Amino acid sequence: MSRAPFASDPDQSRGRQHGEARGAERGPRTEYQRDRDRIIHSIAFRRLRGKTQVFIAPEGDHYRTRLTHSLEVAQIGRVIARALNLDEDLTEALCLGHDIGHPPFGHAGERALDEAAARHGGFDHNGHTLRTLAHLECTYIGFRGLNLTWDTLEGLAKHNGPVSSPRWALREVDDAYPLELHTHPSLEAQVAAISDDIAYDNHDMDDGLRAGYLQLDSVLAIPLTGTLFREVERRHPRAPMERLLRELIRTQIGVMVQDVIAETRRRCENLGSADEVRSAGRASCAFSPALEEDERRLKRAMYELLYYHPEQVATAERAREVVARLFAAYSQDAALLPDAWRHTLPGEEPGRTRHIVDFIAGMTDRYAMDRCAAIYGRVPGGLRLV
Structure with a gap:
């Protein structure tokens, strides 16, 4: 596969904090493939299967966990990365690793730990992702952490954009191995971030409908979702409702992915390197303005109808x-x-x-x-x- 000029190149990686000999006995992998594999084989990654995505201690087996969410983010991220000729392995590593720092019970647990540690720097899950991967995971003899490449650590630190005021956990990693927190990250990291949005926008809606927290009429009042559902109904007039809803989620994901690919291509037309992506002064991977507004409305509705549902708030x-x-x-x-x-x-x-x-x-x-x-x-x- 040809690589776009603005893509990250594993052969041009900025390397690892601790130098390592490249041993052929572990297979012919690029630096980014090695990072992805280290994340997948980590204890912290395995624990994601038992951590809350939306529903805390659900009674059913079909709801997303942090692990299944991360896998779904990685699938979306690879599709976008391939269409844009980016490095799929770096994108996948960032998608799989982005939620590793979440404590039990998701944001409810995060709030409790932030309050508990308030006098000593607090707690935030993104900083703890970096702390876990760079410090707490200890599977290698010569160093602490997984010794991921600069490129992967940078992408995890800044996948939501530049960081102007890092808290202590992220600052500790940055002090040891400076990640240029003031710039935008690689395009692969930006793809991982928007893939996260696409995944939870749609899969949380799917889980919310399944659990009965979301009512169909309220969901169809969301402009984007309602429009797409009417199109799905038109194409499949005699399909049962359950199948229509599954088709709606697939369709909405597809619309978002195609929009991101088109808008990102437009924004990257004059970018000639990964460093130009970092210094562009704006996100280079994004929704189009129209879909950005639709997605913002969808998010507002999801907070009102699902995340702030009285039963959800009480359980949290x-x-x-x-x-x-x-x-x-x-x-x-x-x-x-x-x-x-x-x-x-x-x-x-x-x-x-x-x-x-x-x-x-x-x-x-x-x-x-x-x-x-x-x-x-x-x-x-x-x-x-x-």
Whole structure:
């Protein structure tokens, strides 16, 4: 496949913080393929299967988790990257790794940890993604972390754009291996970010309809979705509703992907290198203005109808309480920590608090509820062990 002039080139990678010999015994892979594979084989990636995407401790098996969401983001990202002649492996690595820093219970858990560590720098999931991959994952003999390329670390740090005020976790990684946080990231990172938007816009809608939190008439009142549903109905007039809804989600994803490809091609017409993408002063991968407005309306509706649904808000508060209780317990009695974490617990702040936060952030939803029940005798009402 020919590579676009503005694509990232693994042969021109800025390298790794810790030099490594290229051993042929592990197969003929590019630097970006090695990064992708290190993410896939990491413990943190495997734990995503037990972490909340939208629904906390759902009763059904068909709802997305952080793991299945990340796989769906990677599928969308590779389609866009291939159409634009970008590096698919770097795109995939960024899509698969972008949510690794999420704690149990998603944003509810993140809020609890941010409050718990407020005096010591707080917590944010994107910074913790970098901290996990660059520091906490320890599978190699010669260094801590996965020793990912600069290009992958930069893309994860800035996949939502330049970072003007990094918090402590990201700043710590950046101080050790400067990532030029003030610029835009590679086009592959920008594709990963917009693929994340496309995936959760559509798959959260799919899950919300399945769970009954979203009502069909409310969803069809969203301008883009309603227009596309009428077109789907016209093409398949006698299809059952369940099939129509699946076709609607596929169609809406396709419309968004095609729009991104066309708009990004237009924005990249005069870009001659990956560095020009970084210095362009604006996002080079984006929706067209018209679809950007449609997508913004869709997001507003999803927040109103799904993410801020009263039952969702109540469940999130109970989940936040689980994480807050765990932090309180481990802070008051370090003997409750597993041996490996207790023996490495720093004696001084902020290291002590951050160490406990690292432990809790790595938990799956189930493990967090299990530990809460073991310490306190129960979990907050409305949550259950599954």
